[in-house]
Amino acid sequence: MLFIIWFPLIWPVIKPSQPDSLSMILSISYLFLDLIFLLGVTIVLFSENKKINVLPILLLALGIFLQVLGDMAYAYHVVVPNLEYLYFADLLYSSTSFFVILAIISYLNKINIDIRDYLSIYRKPLLYNDWISYLPLILVLFTYSLLLVTSPDAALIWGVGIIVTLVILRQVISLNEIRKAQITLKRNKEIISQRKAQLDFITSNMLDLISESDEKGVYKYVSPSSKQLLGYSSEDLLGKSMYDFIHPDDSEKVIESLKESQGIAEGMRIQYRYKNADGNYVWLETTGKPVFDEKGFRGFIYSSRDIRDQKKAAEFVKKSLKEKEALLREIHHRVNNNLQIISSLLSLQSDNVVDERDHELFVESQNRVRSMAMIHEKLYQSDSLNSINFSDYIETLLNSLIYDYTKDLGHIKLDLDIEKVDLNIETSVPCGLIINELVSNALKHAFPNGRPGKIMVKLHQDNDQFILEVGDDGIGYSEEEVPENEKKLGFNLVKSLLQQLDGSMEIQHGNGTVYRIVFSELKYQKRF
The missing domain is CATH 3.30.450.20 (PAS domain)
Incomplete structure (x- = not known):
């Protein structure tokens, strides 16, 4: 476009300095070298980044535009020497270098801008933008009109021929690009339409x-x-x-x-x-x-x-668990009642026994039954149905045993050091029976004739093991009495319960007797 505008202005001046039309056209085509250079650099920028960097291209295009203007001014100076043309050409060349340097800096630092908000052409109706595509044709018509007002010669005819060729090439390329764009657009629309239909089908049926x-x-x-x-x-x-x-x-x-x-x-x-x-x-x-x-x-x-069905199922399970919990509490309550009845029957039967030894056996059996009944009583009273507060259970059991054996709590004192632990029923029953046997044995034999003394019970947890110590400061028994004691039912019962707990026991003699038992909590074994 610059060439077409500049041609009728410089042609009258440059014509006398060239020997023939071909030389003149070659001189004029020098101006296209800058435009070709701009096109080459633009292609490199596009292929390097795979996208348009607006700011570097804009600065470079501005620099090349100033370069073309500088070449035009310098051409005037060569044909008609004039310092003003030379100074103006130097200013334009300097501006070209400045904008090219800015373009390089913006490209290397990846500085870019979005110029669409600053160009009104992107916000105008499509019909308004259509005239731009006809601009080359308008310029061609303008150039042809020059033939009507001037005397045409070979150079002008060559120039117009080149422009007509460029316009035709441009239109052909444009039509080809439009056709490809339309095909691509149609294909993309079909793909989008298919995907949308598929998405609608999926979301409608999911x-x-x-x-x-x-x-x-x-x-x-x-x-x-x-x-x-x-x-x-x-x-x-x-x-x-x-x-x-x-x-x-x-x-x-x-x-x-x-x-x-x-x-x-x-x-x-x-x-x-x-x-x-x-x-x-x-x-x-x-x-x-x-x-x-x-x-x-x-x-x-x-x-x-x-999730209505899941909520209903969860509510049903919750209700069912409450019913089973109530049923389990009732079972423990009834087991406790039955054991209490058995204990009461043993107590009533013991009143009719004349022999002291037989009476003692009834009392021991009664205490064993009661120790188990207490566990079931604690279970149905607790918040959890699979474990009890064992420290509370031990205190209740010891007070009951002391009262039964002594009828007087004054001369026997309790020394309790019990860590607050919860034990399941599988562990509580054998452990409670062991404490019952050892404490009962101490109350019967360690404090004869109302001798004052102390019953010591300690329970502590060490990682996954429990350490139970039961002892007294009574009269104890000699080494000769140990085998005889080990033959008694109570001691055999303790050893059997220890095997059930998979525990070990150590007996310490001296000022009284201390039983040190180490065991672990038994895991619940599924019965069905």
Whole structure:
């Protein structure tokens, strides 16, 4: 375009300095070298980055434009020597170097700008922009009009011929590019249409509801499955706030969960009640993920599903567990009652026994039954049905034994050092029987004739093991008495219970007797 504007201005001057038309055309074509250079550099920039860097190209184009103007000014100076033409050409050449350097700096530092907001051409209607595509044709017509007002010669005819050729080539290339663009656009539209149809088919038939909301919770997208899940069409929910449909009692929980998810930029999962098209609230479980772009937080993408059946199943299981818990408490209560009845029967029967030794056997059996009954009593009274507070159980058992054997709590003192531990029923029963046997033996033999003394019981946990110490400061027994004592029923029962606990026992003699027992809590063995 610069050449066409400049041609009628410089041609009258440059014509006398050239010997023939071909030389003149070659001289004029020098101006195209800068444009070819600009085209080459632009191609390199595009192929290097695979995208348009607007700022470097804009600065380089401006520099080349000034270079062309400088060449024109210098051409005038060569034909008609004039210092003003020379100074003007030097200024333009200097400006060219300045803009080229700026283009290189912006390219190396990857500095770029978006000029679309500054060009009104991108904001005008399409019909207004169409005249630009006809600009080469207008210039051709203008050049041909020169033939009508001037005397045509060979150089002008050559120049017009070159321009006509360029315009035709440009139009052919443009038509080919438009055709390729139309084919690509049509193919892309078909692909997008197919994918959209496939997405609509999937979202319409899936059980989950896919939705997107902005940062305020307003729906931007709702999958067609909302009709099947909630009774709403997608259009019914678009543009509305999701909080308008959430149960008032669940709104605060949902808001806090979304805020926390946004703050940590991670997904969330929450269950809440949602009003359907019938006005009823249904339980939904929603998995949400916050979405961010270069401007920051832009909203959430959700996947929701109906969990009414799961809620009903969970409620049924909860109710069933409560019923079984009540039933289990009743079983423990009845076992305790039955054991108490057996203990009472033994007590009544012992009153009719004349022999002292036989009476003692009845009392020992009664205490053993009662020690087991206490465990079942503690179980149905506790919050947990699989373990009891064993320290509380030991204190109750010891007080009961002292009262039964002495009828007077004054001369026997208790020295208790019991760590607060919970033991399951599998461990509590044998451990309680062991304590019953050892304490009963001490009360019968360690403090004869009302001798004052002390019963010591210690229980501590060491990692996964328990250490139980039961002792007294009574008269003890000699080494000769040990084998005889070991033959007694009570001692044999203790050894049998130790095997059941997979424990070990150490007996310390001296000022009284101390039994040191080490055992672990038994694991529950499934019976069925």
